[in-house]
Amino acid sequence: MRATVSASRPSNNGRQASLISAAAALFAAKGFKGTTTKEIAKAAGVSEALVFKYFPTKHALYAAILAEKAPLSELVGAIEEVARKRNDHRVFTLIASYRIRPGADPTMLRLLLFSALEGHELADMFFGKQHRVFYDYLASYIRTRIEEGAFRRMDPLLAARAFIGMVVHHRLLHEIFEVPMHCSHEETVAAYVDLFLNGLRRSKPQLSRRPSRGR
Amino acid sequence: MRATVSASRPSNNGRQASLISAAAALFAAKGFKGTTTKEIAKAAGVSEALVFKYFPTKHALYAAILAEKAPLSELVGAIEEVARKRNDHRVFTLIASYRIRPGADPTMLRLLLFSALEGHELADMFFGKQHRVFYDYLASYIRTRIEEGAFRRMDPLLAARAFIGMVVHHRLLHEIFEVPMHCSHEETVAAYVDLFLNGLRRSKPQLSRRPSRGR
């Protein structure tokens, strides 16, 4: 509430926030089971006992982290504008470069993967609320463009997942498996967007899809 | 050496194998830190002490699991045949349907992700030896087809990763995040392959090979 005591006493909210950010970094790096409450306390610069004053259990602290992070809204806002203008290239470039950018923080991706793998019930919430809606939003845009004749006919949700798949997989290789990038971020984004949009383009009225090499 | 004692004594190798498979299932389900040696012993039907007769540490058991699994060779063999025939559609359908199939076992995918996230030094080996070579193999096929004029010009490695990205991401959603599939396996594979190959197709006869975007 009060923000009078600024530096000496970090005040309830400030402590909570610093504990959350310290814990998020550690959970992302080492997983839930791999992180001890003592480490969290040390990273936040307090005693271990204080952690349990603010969060009744280690799980509650983990839940607070997942509940707090909701970093997708700004992207959706930016997309909606160019989506109205039917600027397909810009829509997908925005999405891809939002994920693939120089200073991208792997924390959330790692946290999400750990949550899903370790099977926390919160992971469902985290994924369901944040990501599923985005897939659906993107799929509905693709469906609209198909109906407008801009894209060829295909399942819009599969198309959306295919594009997100390229991007997420790229982050997986780069940020989790530490595979070095051999192109710049811009080149990578451009390559994926071009490949995807070219794949969605309507071909000529349906020739034979096989390369006429029938054995 | 001797194989006289057949059933009563599972013999060195049999025990080792049953411990490895029991441990693999548990590590895949709950991670390295999330699995206790007591659980492994119980799953294998032996005492905890025996686990340490066969593997000096829990880490050594984990390493033995990663070292043993090498499930890619059969796929590469099947691909090489259709690759010689330049049957692009079949090449990519083979790859995708090898991963996306009805009874696909999530164990290896989960193990791979856990290894990378938990940062075992063996994960590098696991990924480097098994997967990186596959990316490179696929990229070299794409490069060949570009040079033959069958595909449009683009970075072959990025293209390979884009395709694998679609497929892996699909498995991620389906097997790890438990997102239900809304299409059959065959439809899904076909959609991804069509999208990808269409994206790689040369648009117009392509006079200038670069998109004249040189900065």
Place this chain on the structure above:
DNA sequence: TGCCGGTGAGTGATCACTCACTCACCCGTG
């Protein structure tokens, strides 16, 4: 003085790992 943010020193439980030991079986000898 009372209140509250903060802590050191614990708690029982559980972890990976060890050790002294049993038991079944094999084989050379008489």
Place this chain on the structure above:
DNA sequence: CACGGGTGAGTGAGTGATCACTCACCGGCA
């Protein structure tokens, strides 16, 4: 055949360390 010592698979009962979590207590400020 009888027998007895060697061998190796297998185990129950621990070991110290570390885990999440608790509690009595402290000190600065109203």
